[in-house]
Amino acid sequence: MCRNIKTLANFEPPATDDEVRAAALQFVRKLSGTTHPSRANEAAFHRAVEEVTAAARVLLDSIDTKAPARSREEEIRKARVRSAKRFGERRPAPPA
Numbered sequence: 001m002c003r004n005i006k007t008l009a010n011f012e013p014p015a016t017d018d019e020v021r022a023a024a025l026q027f028v029r030k031l032s033g034t035t036h037p038s039r040a041n042e043a044a045f046h047r048a049v050e051e052v053t054a055a056a057r058v059l060l061d062s063i064d065t066k067a068p069a070r071s072r073e074e075e076i077r078k079a080r081v082r083s084a085k086r087f088g089e090r091r092p093a094p095p096a
Contacts (some may be wrong), residue, residue, distance in 0.1 A: 012069035017053075020060065024052035063082055 005023045008015035028048045029035050037045035 008056075009063050009070055010065050010067060011072055011075075017057070017061055020056050021049070021053045024056055025049050027052055 005026045006019070008019055027063060028045060032041075032045060032048075034041075034045075
């Protein structure tokens with residue numbers, strides 16, 4: 001699956017329409033294997049993005065969870081800690 005697609009469910013504040021569309025765009029790009037469709041496929045590509053966006057919005061609006069809403073700032077902080085732990089030790093020191 002696309003690593004760039006972010007989890008959008010159960011956040012406070014809820015995911016914006018722009019975030020949902022960006023995730024849909026990444027998904028359609030992954031499925032189609034292209035970031036910029038040819039002119040022949042442009043209409044189908046954009047239609048797919050709009051349909052996936054609509055389906056994703058329906059899903060996000062329908063999910064019912066008992067878990068407390070997550071904080072975007074806290075999730076960003078956790079991701080930075082994971083990244084530093086994963087990549088911080090592997091990068092070679094800059095030349096002196």
